[in-house]
Structure formats: structure tokens, C-alpha cells
Amino acid sequence: MRSGQLAAILKELADMMELKGENPFKVNAYRRAARAVENSRVPIDALERPEELPGVGKGTAAVIREIMETGQSKQLDEIRNLLPAGLPELMRLPGLGPKSIHVLYRELGVTGIEELRQAVEAGRVRHLPGFGEKKERNLAEGIRKWNKRPVRTLLIHALPVAETLEKRLRQIPQVERVEPAGSLRRRKETVKDLDFVVATEHPAVVAERITAMPEVTQVLNHGETKVSVMVEMGLAIQVDVRLVQPEQFVSALHHFTGSKEHNVRIRQRAKELGWKVSEYGIFDPEKEEVFTFREEREMFDKLGLPFVVPELREDRGEVDIPTLPELLGIEDYRGDLHMHTRWSDGSATVEEMAIAAQKRGYAYIAITDHSQSLKVASGLTADDLKRQREEIDQVNDRLDGMTVLAGVEMDILPDGSLDYPDEVLQELDLVIASIHSGFRQDEETLTSRMIAAMENPYVHIIAHPTGRLINRRDPYGLDLDRVFEAAKRTGTVLELNANPHRLDLNDWYLKRGKEEYGLRFSINTDAHTPEMLSHIGVGIATARRGWLEAEDVINTYSIDRLKDWLAQKRGG
DNA sequence: GCCGTTTTCGGCCCGACTGTTTTCAGTCG
Known part of the structure; x- marks a missing residue:
């Protein structure tokens, strides 16, 4: 049993109890317990006394023990028998909470989205206590959009829009202070909307100016203290501006x-x-x-x-501990260890990538083109690697104060073998291994495949370990706890891939890997063009969200220390 | 259900907004 699974069961229990009409504080107690399990520094199967977790007492501890032992909860089974399975998902409808859902179920026998649609269309909902015509219309609208999953905007796309808007707000004479807030300010990997806080003595004037901006396509809400608009600035996104007195800012x-x-x-x-x-x-x-x-x-x-x-600021312990980590900053970062060139599917030469990196102030980079099996990306043969090494040597001769390491991003093949024999790997300065095929294998196969690669002493780093693409592809079905354990045992470093679509490992896994397993990580952009080296910004932001300090990240090492580590991994 | 240097009972985060009501419940962030 993994902490994620246990937390999911506790959350479902809370949802179902809420629908059943349980005491809201009891419901909240289960939600708190789920959070405590997720954020526990002790691996959940090593947790002897669950009541030591904050917010977990005798009652919840017994439920946790039961779930750990049997994989299920009697209490949950009982509520599941009592309430239709289709009810919890109705909470996704805006304006519909547990109380209203219960009324719909009790009065109209609604057990899911389809029945709700029929009831709304028949005009039966408006007569229910607490409902009315307006609420029925809003529900109809929610049902109409039911299958259109709201896609959250990638942080990297939201940042420049926020910057433009911030400048624009600053130009309004009555505005005294402006800051972006919300998940953008917390640097979450995706954001739903953009929030701004504005200090002004003249909220009405400022609100007027905002709604009059040419990019505004729709005014959603226009009150004294809050303006919500839809803007079209390369992307369509909702912008909420809160207007407060300067002293409240x-x-x-x-x-x-x-x-x-x-x-x-x-x-x-x-x-x-x-x-x-x-x-x-x-x-x-x-x-x-x-x-x-x-x-x-x-x-x-x-x-x-x-x-x-x-x-x-995610309630992952930051309010409860006396001293917080000194988080990694962009100034600590000395070199990018994962990038591609024209040798495989990149757009630039080795030298162009090196010069771009030098302009960023880096002390080193590693060139890591794809390996031979990845035909779609023109993967390199062993012979190509030798010739590429010659080119890298020449670039190193020409560069001052900058080291280019000869590396590779090698495929872990579907049968678990590696794309080059050890004789080829030992000639390289740095070896990254990653999975680009056979995503849909079962958990056991995928996990063993990755662990086998980590056990090879020539493999230094596993790139984008879960393979997820935000909004596009779910993570591989890996057992990450076993992967973490193997990383610890073999001294292999896991990557935080700074590509804005990946950001994988994510913040939560980074914190867990560090705290529970004492792992170190490597943050790399996987750049295919010189410009993409700038993605390191969102990578560092994600690492900070994962509580990482400079010492947890090998890209902060000096070139000498990095070379020592590379040799050490190989038993040197 | 959890919790306690004011407590073992009586609290549990706070305020805005919406739509329903005619003083407020439910939902949301």
C-alpha cells in the first residue's frame, strides 16, 4: 500500500460522508488525515502508530490500519451501498455542493449526471427547496460543459501574459501597488486563472480602466472590490483583479x-x-x-x-516547522546536463549550444543526443558517438572557462535491456537513461525495466522518470517507491526535467524523494534549441516547490566535484 | 473525528457572493 492510495481512499471516504450529510467537522477530520498521510515524512508502511500523524486520532487510525491490512474500508463499503456511485462526481458542477446533491437525490432520485440532465430539462429542479429558475439555468449550463474538461494553462504560457498585464496595471495612475498572486505566484506547474492584487484609493476608476482594456473579451464580474474578465492575449484566460485599500495590500x-x-x-x-x-x-x-x-x-x-x-505555501509543513530550508536559487545552478543537437533531433550545433550556455553563465553542459533505437529522433550509433566526441573535443579546445561533457540519452528498451553495450557507455562522460517506448506495459514490467537500467554502473541519471506530459499524457504506471529505493541503493540520480510540459519528477515526488529516501536530483532542460535552455526557470521553480536546496541538486556542483561524482557512480 | 499551558466539552478559518429568501444556507476560493 502506497501513501497515495491510502490518501485516495480517505478522501473518497470524506467525500461520501459529506454527501451522506455527516457532521462537516468529521468529514474535515478525514480530509486532514488524507493530507497528513500524503505529507508524512515516514513511509506509510513503516508507520507503526498512525495516531502520531497530526490530526489523526484513535478513530481514523483504526480506519487507516484496516485499509493497510485489507486494502479496503468497511465504512466506505457501507456508504457505497447506501449512496449511488454517480453522486460524488456531481460535485464537479459549479454551484452544486453536497447539500444540494443530497436534495436532488432525496427528492428526485437523481443518481448521476444523466438523470440530473433529464430533471433539469423537464424543469423539475426549479421547484425543489433552495433551488429556483436561476439555479436550474446555471446547472443546465454546467451540464452542457460537462465533458469539456477545463484545461489548466501551463505556467510558462501564463508568465508572459501576467507580466504584460502587471505592466499595464502599473500604468494606471490611481494604482499604487500591484502584484500577481494565486498559483502563478506560487509557481504551480499550471494555473487556472491569473490573480492580481492592486492597492488603490480609487477602486471604481481602476475597475473601469481594466474592463476597458482592448484585450478584454468578456466582463464576468464587475464589483467594488473585484473585477473578473476574460482576456485574449495569445491565449484566452480569466483574470481576477482584487482592489484593496493601500494599507490592506x-x-x-x-x-x-x-x-x-x-x-x-x-x-x-x-x-x-x-x-x-x-x-x-x-x-x-x-x-x-x-x-x-x-x-x-x-x-x-x-x-x-x-x-x-x-x-x-501548500500546507506541506511550512507553517509547522521552526526553520525552513534555504531553497535552491537560479544563482546556484552551474550547468545543464541534458540537451540535444543536430546530431539527433536538436536544431543547433554542439558549439551553438555551448555558447548559449556560456552566455547564461554556466560552467559546464553535457551533450546528450538520442541513442540508436530511437529512429524517429535520428538516434546515434556507437560510431556516431565517437565522431561526435571528436567534435566536442574541438569545441572544448576553443572554449574558455566552459566544459562540454560528452554524454548520451540512451533508451531503455522494452525488454529492459539498454541501447548500447557497456564498452560504448564507458567511453562517455555521462549517461542518461530514459524510457521512450512501451509506455503501456504493466507496472511490474515498467518498474523492473527502470530498476535494471539503474543497476548498470555506467548509468548516471534517469531522465523524466514518470514520462507524464501535463494535460496530454498520464505518468507511466511505475512503482515510484521501488524506483526511489533503487536510486538510493545504486546512487543513481533522478531527473527533474525542466521542459514546461514535463516538470517530472513533480514537486510532491521531489520532496518525498528527498525526505524519505535522501535522494539527490538533476535538473535539466532537455533543450532541443539554444532558446530552450531558458526553461531552467520553471525547473528551478518546481524544485523550490519540492523543498530542494542547492546541495540536493548535482547541477550546483563545481565541474571538479561533478566529475568526481560521475566517476564515483562507476565505482571509481 | 480531533483536540487541549485558559479546556476532556465545545469548539473546529474567514469572508464574499449567489440565489434563495425576507434573514440566510450553500458554495467558493
Whole structure:
């Protein structure tokens, strides 16, 4: 049993209990337990006493034990027998929560989306208590969009739009301060919309200016403190702007940066001190006094907490521990170890890539073109690799203060063997192995295949370990705990691929790999053009979200230390 | 269901908005 599976069962239990109409605090207790399991530093199967997890008491601990032992929960089975399986997914409809779903089920016998559609079309919903014509129309709209999964925008696409909008907002004379907030500020891999917090004494004027921007295609909401619009700026995205008084700016920025879960922890913390936190400030009910702040740092200070950077605000322990890690920064990064050239499917020469890297201030790079089996990408034969090595040597002779390593991104073949024999690998400075075929094999086959590659002493790094493509392809069905364990045992480093579509390993796995297994990682762009080296920005952001420090990432090593490590992996 | 240097009972984060109501429940972030 993996922590992800256990957490999923606890979440389902919470959802079902909520639909059943259980005490909301009890429901929340199960949600908290699910979070605690996800964020536990101890591997879940090594957890002897679940009640040691925060928010887990006797009751939930017993449920956890039962699930660990039997793989299921009697309580959950009972509710499943009581309530139709189609109900939980109805929560995805905007405006529909557990209470309304229960009414629909009880009064109309609605058990799923199809029956709801029929009830709405027959006009039967509007007569229910708490419902009306407007609500029925909104439901009809939600049902119409049911199958159009809202695709979240990639961070890398959202960033330039946010930057343009930020500049635009700054140009409005009545605007005193502007910051982007929300998941963009937390640098999540995808964002749903763009949030801005604006300080102004004249909210109505600013709101007017925003709705009048030429890129605005639709005004969704236009109130005194909030404007929501759809904009078309290369991509169509919703923009929410919150307008607050200047003295409220910092509290509002913190509030709208989130995450929701982080905010909840912050408010609990304030409550322990007898205060109340909202988007308007920290309120002391005893003295009837409101504290406001000039910088976020002051706000955390007031609560007796170390400053938490936006990337960590996910309630993964950042509010509960006395000292936070000194996160990796772009200035710590010394070289990119995964990129392609014209030798396979890249667009530039070795020298062009090297010069681009040097302009970024790097001390080294590794050229890692594809291996022979990957025909679609013009993979290199052993002979090609020899000739490429000659070219790399020449480039190294011409460059000053920059080392180009000769590497390869070698396919792990569907049968688990590697694409070159050891004699070829030992000639290379650095070997990355990765899976590009046979994605749909079963978990056991895929996992063994990857572990076999890690056991080869010549393999230094596993690239994009789960193979997911955000919004496009799910991760391979790997047992990542076994992969982590093998990485630890063999000293193999797992990659955080900084391609904005991959960002794989993701933040959550990075934190787990570091804390539970003591792993180190490599962050690389997998660039196929010189411009793509700039993707390292979102890679570093993801690493920060994964709580990584410079020491956890081999790309922060000096060239000498890196060479030592490369040799050491081979038993040198 | 969980939790406790004010507590073993009575709380559990906070406020805005919507649509339903005529003072508020439900939903959302």
C-alpha cells in the first residue's frame, strides 16, 4: 500500500460522508488525515502508530490500519451501498455542493449526471427547496460543459501574459501597488486563472480602466472590490483583479496567493494567539485593533513564523516547522546536463549550444543526443558517438572557462535491456537513461525495466522518470517507491526535467524523494534549441516547490566535484 | 473525528457572493 492510495481512499471516504450529510467537522477530520498521510515524512508502511500523524486520532487510525491490512474500508463499503456511485462526481458542477446533491437525490432520485440532465430539462429542479429558475439555468449550463474538461494553462504560457498585464496595471495612475498572486505566484506547474492584487484609493476608476482594456473579451464580474474578465492575449484566460485599500495590500496579497490550505493553517495559528486573520489584516478582538503590514515578512513575523516563500505555501509543513530550508536559487545552478543537437533531433550545433550556455553563465553542459533505437529522433550509433566526441573535443579546445561533457540519452528498451553495450557507455562522460517506448506495459514490467537500467554502473541519471506530459499524457504506471529505493541503493540520480510540459519528477515526488529516501536530483532542460535552455526557470521553480536546496541538486556542483561524482557512480 | 499551558466539552478559518429568501444556507476560493 502506497501513501497515495491510502490518501485516495480517505478522501473518497470524506467525500461520501459529506454527501451522506455527516457532521462537516468529521468529514474535515478525514480530509486532514488524507493530507497528513500524503505529507508524512515516514513511509506509510513503516508507520507503526498512525495516531502520531497530526490530526489523526484513535478513530481514523483504526480506519487507516484496516485499509493497510485489507486494502479496503468497511465504512466506505457501507456508504457505497447506501449512496449511488454517480453522486460524488456531481460535485464537479459549479454551484452544486453536497447539500444540494443530497436534495436532488432525496427528492428526485437523481443518481448521476444523466438523470440530473433529464430533471433539469423537464424543469423539475426549479421547484425543489433552495433551488429556483436561476439555479436550474446555471446547472443546465454546467451540464452542457460537462465533458469539456477545463484545461489548466501551463505556467510558462501564463508568465508572459501576467507580466504584460502587471505592466499595464502599473500604468494606471490611481494604482499604487500591484502584484500577481494565486498559483502563478506560487509557481504551480499550471494555473487556472491569473490573480492580481492592486492597492488603490480609487477602486471604481481602476475597475473601469481594466474592463476597458482592448484585450478584454468578456466582463464576468464587475464589483467594488473585484473585477473578473476574460482576456485574449495569445491565449484566452480569466483574470481576477482584487482592489484593496493601500494599507490592506499585504494581507490581501497573502490571502490571494494562497494556497487555500496554507491560509487555513495560518488562521489556525493566529487563533492560537487569540487573533483573527483575513484578507484585511490581523484582527485583535480584545483590543479591537487591526494590524496591517508593509511587507509579507512583517506579517509572518507578527505570527511568530519564519517567512515562507510563495512556492512553499501548500500546507506541506511550512507553517509547522521552526526553520525552513534555504531553497535552491537560479544563482546556484552551474550547468545543464541534458540537451540535444543536430546530431539527433536538436536544431543547433554542439558549439551553438555551448555558447548559449556560456552566455547564461554556466560552467559546464553535457551533450546528450538520442541513442540508436530511437529512429524517429535520428538516434546515434556507437560510431556516431565517437565522431561526435571528436567534435566536442574541438569545441572544448576553443572554449574558455566552459566544459562540454560528452554524454548520451540512451533508451531503455522494452525488454529492459539498454541501447548500447557497456564498452560504448564507458567511453562517455555521462549517461542518461530514459524510457521512450512501451509506455503501456504493466507496472511490474515498467518498474523492473527502470530498476535494471539503474543497476548498470555506467548509468548516471534517469531522465523524466514518470514520462507524464501535463494535460496530454498520464505518468507511466511505475512503482515510484521501488524506483526511489533503487536510486538510493545504486546512487543513481533522478531527473527533474525542466521542459514546461514535463516538470517530472513533480514537486510532491521531489520532496518525498528527498525526505524519505535522501535522494539527490538533476535538473535539466532537455533543450532541443539554444532558446530552450531558458526553461531552467520553471525547473528551478518546481524544485523550490519540492523543498530542494542547492546541495540536493548535482547541477550546483563545481565541474571538479561533478566529475568526481560521475566517476564515483562507476565505482571509481 | 480531533483536540487541549485558559479546556476532556465545545469548539473546529474567514469572508464574499449567489440565489434563495425576507434573514440566510450553500458554495467558493
